[in-house]
Amino acid sequence: MPENILTIFRRNALRLGNAPCLHYKKKNVWIHLSWVDAEDTVRRYALGLAALGLKAGGRVALLSKTRVEWTLLDMSVLANQAITVPLYHTLAAEQIAFILKDCKPSLLILENPAQWERLKPHLSHWNSTIVIMDGEETGFVGLKELRERGKSLPVNLYDENLRQIQPIHPATYVYTSGTTGPPKGAILTHRNLLAEIEALQEVFRFGPEQIGFMCLPLAHVIARAMQFYQLAQGCQAAYAESLEMMPVNLLEIKPHFMPGVPRLFEKMHERILNRVQQSPQFLQKLFNWSLNIGSHVSDLQQRKEPLGFVLRVQYFLAGVLIYRKVRRGFGGRIRCLISGGAPLAKPIAQFFHALGILLIEGYGLTETSAAVTLNRLDDFRFGTVGKPLEGVRIKINPDGEICIKGDTVFAGYLNLKEDTMAAFDKEGWFLTGDIGEFTKDGFLRITDRKKDIIATSGGKKISPQNIENMMQQSRYIQQIMVYGDQQKFLSALVTLNWEVVEDYAKKNGITFKSRKDMAENPDIYKLVQTEIAEQNKHLSSFETIKKFAILDTNFSVESGELTPTLKVKRKIVTEKYKNILQQLYLDS
Secondary structure (H helix, E strand, O other): OOOOHHHHHHHHHHHHOOOEEEEEEEOOEEEEEEHHHHHHHHHHHHHHHHHOOOOOOOEEEEEOOOOHHHHHHHHHHHOOOOEEEEEOOOOOHHHHHHHHHHHOOOEEEEOOHHHHHHHHHHOOOOOOEEEEOOOOOOOOEOHHHHHHHHOOOOOHHHHHHHHHOOOOOEEEEEEEOOOOOOOEEEEEEHHHHHHHHHHHHHHOOOOOOOEEEEOOOOOOHHHHHHHHHHHHHOOEEEEOOOOOOHHHHHHHHOOOEEEEOHHHHHHHHHHHHHHHHOOOHHHHHHHHHHHHHHHHHHHHHHOOOOOOHHHHHHHHHHHHHHHHHHHHOOOOOOOEEEEOOOOOOHHHHHHHHHOOOOEEEEEEEHHHOEEEEEOEOOEOOOOOOOEEOOOEEEEEOOOOEEEEEEOOOOOEEOOOHHHHHHOEOOOOOEEEEEEEEEOOOOOEEEEEEOOOOEEOOOOOEEOHHHHHHHHOOOOOEEEEEEEOOOOOOEEEEEEEOHHHHHHHHHHOOOOOOOHHHHHHOHHHHHHHHHHHHHHHOOOOHHHOEEEEEEOOOOOOOOOOOEOOOOOEOHHHHHHHOHHHHHHHHOOO
16 A cells, blocks of 8 residues: 555554544643544544535635644545645635635635635635534534534545555645736645655654644645644644744744744744843843853854853853843744745744754745755754755756756646646756755755745745736826835836826826825825725735835836846846835834
């Protein structure tokens, strides 16, 4: 029988039995689900889904925040030889409707009925079953009913399905934004998942007593990879109640590792510094002294050079006085933080390591089943994304583009044959669209992005052209360039449709002597703000434009800001107006 995540999970359940597997909080009490109970729940849910008509190759869309039921139901879908289609709960209803139309699921799993009320106006033709995690309301199948329905089927159906899963079978369609146009469904197979798991197991060897903290959306390929890693490795996982409750949950669970995105670690960095600034002067000086000592030690550790006697004593004292208190905020047992999804600012990683907490960065894409490179616990370089994982081959094209081969590379885009062909070169290398280089000691450094995709510091991948096309539907906006790579939110540079805006100004008694006057007029700013806000309603929160600046001139070919085909040259525009863009992020 071919190996897959389900067979490995079942083997761990037999091996670990009543040892804790999953931790989640319900009504202010932490509940600990054992390995045998977790596997039994997956079995019961899987039979329930089969009783609802789910068959091999069927597709199930799953829309929920991160919670233990997400993991259990995801595994239950896979156990039916079916395909999970994860959906971000923050997506706009229109975007969810597009994905559902594209992947044609036979079942829809929602967190609660309120989500259906949001989706219903966009899914008028939906007539398939809807499973909900919370409640037992009429018109939906609750989890209790799901388990009951499964009793009508023979128990050995579960085992038979597991035996039928082949490595080439699709396991999940993970939708990712294209550079121009709607989302694309990346087809990840069981071979892809298993290859990623095995690669991660070579890096992380957490045991049955160690706990990983789950706070990322499970629709994110990184969180999903760590979910499968935990179930295959045999360590434990604890689910955050929410991002707001994370500080409390960390103290309660005391995890050993935690995956996240740069924005999460930036917030933690800001929180630590804010507490320091509110402390007495002598504590601030002590913290800064400890930070300097830690930075020196960090540099030596990266170069694998020995620490002198005096430095060792200073480092020990700083650990007792400062580092221990910082680690206590993470529960006191944290071994490492793992960052992915967007570039991590080097100073953030240096800051945490100087305080005795290792924050390692990796690199990968949805199309590569998450990580293809990763810094190791004992071999790392801040400012790089680490070395290639086991089974991954990487080459750098003459133009600097990073190309990848290996079993983690996806099978193609759903319903998009031409896009799939364009994603690979003639030799079968996957073209990432990212520009990079290897250091002399083998660490990969990302230097640029060939694609126009924006990666915010929160790990969201956003196609700016989609948003720009929407905004330019306004009769008052001539051109717009969305900006926000490695930033907390999106901003934009806007140029005006001068004739239309001048007409508006005259009709509304707005005086101006030049276009510069008009661009700086508060009433014109409010006009554009209203237009942008109207389009923001159709976008997910992370895609909305939060701030913008109006320019007093248009982009042009002559100025070098546009290509001959009138596409914006983002690098040139960003550099030209960098002071204006920087100003939009001050005091944010």
